[in-house]
Amino acid sequence: MAMQEQVPAEETCLICGRHEVEGIHICNQLICDSCQKKIVETEVTDWKYKYYMNKLAKLRLNLTQCTKEANVIHAGTGGEAGKH
Numbered sequence: 001m002a003m004q005e006q007v008p009a010e011e012t013c014l015i016c017g018r019h020e021v022e023g024i025h026i027c028n029q030l031i032c033d034s035c036q037k038k039i040v041e042t043e044v045t046d047w048k049y050k051y052y053m054n055k056l057a058k059l060r061l062n063l064t065q066c067t068k069e070a071n072v073i074h075a076g077t078g079g080e081a082g083k084h
């Protein structure tokens, strides 16, 4: 099981700053799975939400160019339109 091809050199999660985490990439920035979940689950009124949005604000500058990927975060829990 040598699946190291997918692992880029030294990526750190934009939110928690951990190395070697798996998650989604948005505009070449990594957000790990756990942080992604936290963001999705965080209430807007929660102070943490501001914290996350603050972090994401850096991304948002770029997000106009990759809005589709950005939607992954906000569509996470409720946005699945898979029914036909």
Ligand SMILES: [Zn+2]
Binding pocket: 013, 014, 015, 016, 017, 018, 021, 031, 032, 033, 034, 035, 036
């Ligand atoms: Zn993280």
